[in-house]
Amino acid sequence: MRKKKGIGNGIILVIIGIYLLFPLLLTFLYSLFTEWITILPEGFSLRAYVELFQDSYFWQSIGRSIVISIVPIAICTVAVLLAMYVVVVYLPGLDKIMRTICTIPYAIQGVILPISVLGLYANAPEPFSNRVFMLVCTYCIVVLPYIYQGVRNNLNAVHAPRLLEAAQMLGAGRFYAFWKIILPNIASGVMVSAMLALSIVFGDFVIINTLAGNYFPTGQMYLYAAMRQSGQQASAVIVVLFVVTLLISLGVFGLQKDKKKER
Numbered sequence: 687m688r689k690k691k692g693i694g695n696g697i698i699l700v701i702i703g704i705y706l707l708f709p710l711l712l713t714f715l716y717s718l719f720t721e722w723i724t725i726l727p728e729g730f731s732l733r734a735y736v737e738l739f740q741d742s743y744f745w746q747s748i749g750r751s752i753v754i755s756i757v758p759i760a761i762c763t764v765a766v767l768l769a770m771y772v773v774v775v776y777l778p779g780l781d782k783i784m785r786t787i788c789t790i791p792y793a794i795q796g797v798i799l800p801i802s803v804l805g806l807y808a809n810a811p812e813p814f815s816n817r818v819f820m821l822v823c824t825y826c827i828v829v830l831p832y833i834y835q836g837v838r839n840n841l842n843a844v845h846a847p848r849l850l851e852a853a854q855m856l857g858a859g860r861f862y863a864f865w866k867i868i869l870p871n872i873a874s875g876v877m878v879s880a881m882l883a884l885s886i887v888f889g890d891f892v893i894i895n896t897l898a899g900n901y902f903p904t905g906q907m908y909l910y911a912a913m914r915q916s917g918q919q920a921s922a923v924i925v926v927l928f929v930v931t932l933l934i935s936l937g938v939f940g941l942q943k944d945k946k947k948e949r
Contacts, residue, residue: 710925710928713921713925714925715727716917716918716921717734717735717918717921717924717925718732718734719731719918720918731918733918734916734918734919734921734922735922735926737919738919738922738923738926743908744905744908744923747903747904747905747907747908748904748905748926748927748930750902750903751904751905751906751927751930752888752930754821754822754825754887754894754904755825755887755888756884757822758822758823758825758826758828758829758887759825759829759833759880759883759884759887761822761826762826762829762830762833762883763833763837763876763880766788766830766833766834767837767869767876769784770784770837770838770841771861771864774841774846774847774850774864775850775860775864778847784834785834785838788830788831788834789831789834791827791828791830791831792831794827795828796892797892797896799824799827799893800824800892800893800896801896803823803897804820804896804897807820817897817898817899817901817902818898818901818902821893821894821897821898821902824893824897825887825890825893828883828886828890829883829886829887832882832883832886833879833880833883835879836875836878836879836880836882837872837875839875840871840874840875841868843872843875844868844872846864846868849863849871850863850864850867850868853867877938877939880938881935881938884931884935885931888905888927888931890906891906891907891909891910894906894907895907895910905923905927905930906927908923909923909924909927
């Protein structure tokens, strides 16, 4: 019975995977052909990918996308972990207040947030008026709910207060127990939340176009420009952006697995 259930679950996962990847597959096929007016595409060509890989501006925009995605997530993750350490160890009564604060960004996403930030800090002294600085801080706010929920859910899953008490009974300090015992146990869940936040920031166009514009053009802005020129080239850009995101995710989870093996 267990084998049948395992096979059934595997089939369901395969069907879901095909359903999710089917639009990307069609986009990839469209990028390989010059015309798709009838049922079957016509004019096989790799011209879109050749032009894309030879364009240095495209790779610069990809590099900017990676940087502006990783830096805010890293800052937000460290800040949330330190705050949750204080809440879990010293001030557990503030958990409700912190939860409320961290869920507020759900209500102010979209065009509202960047316009508010731009109107408030456009004439402020440096570094607050710097567009890239504003962009990093804004993305920290955007990803805050996702990072917080991931950290909080995993702390509850491992029963962090009990682990801390057990470690203290064995002679470990509070910070040492949190750093050496709790963090390794929640690292996988925090990484999943960080990857979710990465996909959100990496695919954003509204915020970066409003705040940075031509100051810091990223892959999404390059995609927007390509959509006005050629559907084939735009499809190629979408495929490459997906592959880059996938490689980043695989690289992060691969490093995490290597650390587990070393332990």
